[in-house]
Amino acid sequence: MATGKVTSNEVPDAPPLPVQCEMAETMEAENAEQTIRTIYLWKRDLDEQKEEVNDTRRWNEALVKNILPDHVAKYFLNATRRDEDLYSQTYEEAGVMFASIANFSDFYHEDSVNKGGLECLRFLNEIISDFDSLLDESRFCRITKIKTIGSTYMAASGLNEYSLAHQLSSSGKKVTDVDNTTRWQHIVDLADFCLALKIALMNINNQSFNSFVLRIGLNRGSLLAGVIGVRKPHYDIWGNSVNVASRMESTGRVGNIQVVEDVYLGLKDFGFHFVRRGPVFVKGKGELITYFLKNRLPGTSSNSSSLPHQVT
Numbered sequence: 001m002a003t004g005k006v007t008s009n010e011v012p013d014a015p016p017l018p019v020q021c022e023m024a025e026t027m028e029a030e031n032a033e034q035t036i037r038t039i040y041l042w043k044r045d046l047d048e049q050k051e052e053v054n055d056t057r058r059w060n061e062a063l064v065k066n067i068l069p070d071h072v073a074k075y076f077l078n079a080t081r082r083d084e085d086l087y088s089q090t091y092e093e094a095g096v097m098f099a100s101i102a103n104f105s106d107f108y109h110e111d112s113v114n115k116g117g118l119e120c121l122r123f124l125n126e127i128i129s130d131f132d133s134l135l136d137e138s139r140f141c142r143i144t145k146i147k148t149i150g151s152t153y154m155a156a157s158g159l160n161e162y163s164l165a166h167q168l169s170s171s172g173k174k175v176t177d178v179d180n181t182t183r184w185q186h187i188v189d190l191a192d193f194c195l196a197l198k199i200a201l202m203n204i205n206n207q208s209f210n211s212f213v214l215r216i217g218l219n220r221g222s223l224l225a226g227v228i229g230v231r232k233p234h235y236d237i238w239g240n241s242v243n244v245a246s247r248m249e250s251t252g253r254v255g256n257i258q259v260v261e262d263v264y265l266g267l268k269d270f271g272f273h274f275v276r277r278g279p280v281f282v283k284g285k286g287e288l289i290t291y292f293l294k295n296r297l298p299g300t301s302s303n304s305s306s307l308p309h310q311v312t
Helices: 017-067 070-076 118-134 164-169 180-208 240-250 261-270
Strands: 088-101 143-149 152-157 214-228 234-238 257-260 272-282 286-296
Touching: 017 070, 088 118, 088 180, 088 240, 118 180, 143 180, 143 234, 152 180, 164 180, 180 214, 180 257, 180 261, 180 286, 214 240, 214 261, 240 257, 257 261, 257 272, 261 272, 261 286
Parallel strands: 214 257
Antiparallel strands: 088 152, 088 214, 143 152, 214 234, 257 286, 272 286
């Protein structure tokens, strides 16, 4: 006799069709919601990963540009560049300067007061940082810092994307095809930069009650620029013009900017005031006629001024 109970061998009745449809729709909605949520989470993770990649790329670009000049950094950041490609560039005409803090060695002491020389280096860093900040000014956009060697600051003009060489490379013209004013502009800027360095150091002296003084050498000519090294890549320049600029600094007089006659003849028409020094023996070159660049005459530059520590 039937009792109305479902035994273990009996299958329960299926729910009515409308209920089944409702259950299917519910499951479909839940699956759709889960799918949408999964896609959202996946997209969010992908966006975060993209942002991390972009942050890393920006960090790497900033790091490269902090090590190398902008126009060189762009070459190395180019995605189409092969890893084995070296960077080198020949310049028909460029400017080079060395500015040495001639009496810094007298200031440097490794005693306890200076914490083993640390305080002296900290002060040197402030000086170099002030020199670096000058290059942020638009008037010095054609100048590229090369490096510091001890207490000597080295820079060059006519190398970057603002230079005449880069403008001519796309036009097929030569340096000799342009007018003299355009041709010499980057050298004029470098000469102004030399004067600006002296003013900057004078201001530092006034604030710190020191008497640091620069000895500067300036020259122009052809050179080769390139990057050497893999682990610590270094941008540098080589050539006879670089060697002569270095000799102009080392054989110069404290407080002066020494140039060879070729540079004097080119700059004298731009309002710069020179004093003839005469023949100076330069290692590897023999005797060269040199001049001291003193200042820029009033009305020819916004930076004209008489500077201290100028030996005649």
